Amino acid sequence: MLMKTQTTLFAVLGTVILAACGGEKDSPGIEYMPDMYRGPAVEAYVDYGQDPYYFDDSLVHAARNTQSARNAPVGTIAFNADQTKASYNFPYPYANTPEDYERAGLEVHSPLEMTQANVDKGKVIYTKFCLHCHGETGQGDGKVVTEGNYPVPPAYNGTQLGTLPEGKMFHSLKYGKNVAMGSHAGQLSQEERWTVIQYVKFLQAGGKMPGAVALGAAMPADSTKNVVPVVAAGTAGMATK
Numbered sequence: 001m002l003m004k005t006q007t008t009l010f011a012v013l014g015t016v017i018l019a020a021c022g023g024e025k026d027s028p029g030i031e032y033m034p035d036m037y038r039g040p041a042v043e044a045y046v047d048y049g050q051d052p053y054y055f056d057d058s059l060v061h062a063a064r065n066t067q068s069a070r071n072a073p074v075g076t077i078a079f080n081a082d083q084t085k086a087s088y089n090f091p092y093p094y095a096n097t098p099e100d101y102e103r104a105g106l107e108v109h110s111p112l113e114m115t116q117a118n119v120d121k122g123k124v125i126y127t128k129f130c131l132h133c134h135g136e137t138g139q140g141d142g143k144v145v146t147e148g149n150y151p152v153p154p155a156y157n158g159t160q161l162g163t164l165p166e167g168k169m170f171h172s173l174k175y176g177k178n179v180a181m182g183s184h185a186g187q188l189s190q191e192e193r194w195t196v197i198q199y200v201k202f203l204q205a206g207g208k209m210p211g212a213v214a215l216g217a218a219m220p221a222d223s224t225k226n227v228v229p230v231v232a233a234g235t236a237g238m239a240t241k
């Protein structure tokens with residue numbers, strides 16, 4: 001009796017196992033809980049509460065092609081517990097008009113202190129995003145200009161830009177200036193724009209801290225050859241805001 005039951009059991013089991021093998025050479029056959037070794041391809045932004053996996057196939061196209069993550073409503077300000085950093089995310093209330101360019105020059109001020117540390121950080125951004133046009137010392141002699149025949153930007157410390165206020169710099173970085181200088185709003189966050197402006201102001205002052213007295217030799221007549229002069233100790237934090 002026991003033998004018979006065993007034989008029957010083996011026969012049934014064998015049939016099940018054999019049936020599990022598909023005819024196709026590469027087919028895995030019937031799988032026991034396929035979910036365990038075949039994870040669903042998770043699509044970013046699909047609302048899985050609506051996933052057809054849990055409902056039915058008629059939802060496949062509708063659900064998989066519907067974005068569940070929405071853009072933040074217009075005017076949303078990214079939260080930041082640090083108030084200075086939060087202020088970077090406030091909307092810029094000046095339009096891309098000549099009148100607002102003038103207003104920005106009078107009303108917009110950097111939230112950053114003019115410190116050596118900020119200037120150094122600004123230099124890193126400047127080297128990556130501006131140097132190729134504006135040149136190493138801001139004379140408008142970057143490779144794009146000298147080799148690429150690009151319109152020459154005025155020198156930061158020349159007659160045209162020597163007194164350019166930081167608000168106008170920021171405005172031009174946001175909207176671009178005429179046709180030759182594009183907007184950098186897409187490349188640089190507001191914080192990065194203000195940071196690079198610290199370095200532009202440094203170059204505007206001839207490669208020294210604005211308001212600082214440079215020690216040592218007088219600056220060479222050709223300012224493109226000018227190496228950043230030593231800044232008097234204690235003057236590094238002096239701001240000209």
Ligand code: HEC
Nearest residue numbers: 129130133151152153154168169172177178180181184196
């Ligand atoms: C593709 C070349 C190019 C790049 C890159 C570039 N600039 Fe300029 N920039 C120009 C030119 C050309 C002008 C002069 C535009 C004019 O007045 O018609 C200019 C003008 C400016 C001015 C004067 C704006 C004003 O209101 O008169 C500032 C400040 C400035 N650039 C800063 C920067 C900074 C900072 C960067 C890097 C984040 C940068 N630029 C990147 C070409 C460039």
